[in-house]
Amino acid sequence: MNNLGNCTKATILLVDDHALVRAGIRSLIDQLNDFVVIAEASDPVEALAWVAQRVPDIVVTDITMGSHSGLDLVRRLREQHPQMAIVILSMHASEELVTEALRLGASAYLLKEAAPAELEIALQAIRRNETYLSPAVSTKMIERFLRAPVVAVNPLDALTTRQLQVLTMIAGRKGTKEIAFELDLSEKTVAAHRAQIMERLGVRDIVGLVLLAVRHGLVSAGE
Template identity: 35%
Template sequence: MTTTIIADDHEIVRRGIRGILEGEKLCTVVAEAADGLSAAQLVEKHKPDVLILDLNMPRLHGIEVLRQARASSPATRVIVLSMHNDEPYVIESLRAGASAYILKGSESQEIVHALKEVLSGRRYLSATLSEWAINALVAKPADDADPLQSLTQRERMVVQLAAEGHTNAEIAEKLFISPRTAETHRTNLLRKLGLQTQTDLVRFAIRKGLIQP
């Protein structure tokens, strides 16, 4: 049986998705996550066949969860379930390795259809998204100069938490590191990104879709 992890910060959404999947007897839900960091850790632990992932997740943005999931469990296929229908989110998700992108306003059976498609090795997009346009844009090489690519996995986690306004002590607690280490990560990532102030960091995070404006 196909194994699945559901990651969404709303319990009612997770329950609804679980009900749909188990009702169709398509897969077994092995775990649920209410935040991004837990989602990434659960994928690394269970290495499920499928991860159903929301983008707006606390503690770690869905795009970063997606990148980490693809790195720790390459065989896991990721279905993004999001309220965002604008191209930057879709493009970034597909470039990060998502197999499908479904809008939360879709019919419930679309999740079932998307699951069947990705398990067959195909990409799936909600009908309201322009597939030909997305494919054309995804085919374009990503910007090699993207400064995010210069950061380590831990530094990318710190970027989001710092941009959300967390102190070094709070970041340390969330990531199970020392405050001194959190401070070092913050200093290094600011240097790598060419940023000077907290305002610069927040603007960068918004521009990259890591946090909401």
């Protein structure tokens, strides 16, 4: 959509297996100044054949069309035309379908029960390179996010077992020679481990390593 100027109408391909539904959507779009329907298709096969001849700016498609899948159409269109905007217009509002549609690259997800004005809001959002979800859909997605368990990220997980040993000893105020002796390593190897630990943890000095080790429970503050 980045190639559209302010005065250029965005071209739209409608994909739905119900002619009356396509007619209703087309009628709504015909009333908009910035968009024009240039073709219709009754299923993904017909849609792909049409796109092979002329690439529209936006594809508005249902998610279920008989034995055909609108999600598969989204995937194939994204693979062939990454810049194309895709609007899902569906009666289904399940979290799984919405999540999969967005993962595959859909730019908007609208419910067929939405108010007519919502279609223009979604299309204008896409014209601004934004993503749009129907309020009912976005509410479900927010609730799903809030239900998801919060996973704390521990930076120490990026270290190997040996590096954790070295970090624990550094945080315990042990010097390079002592660490090398206790782990049966050369001082050069210990220094290399220390450098790698700093790089992986994004820490620049020994003090920072000690503070991080204490913060994440690797050693106690009194050690």
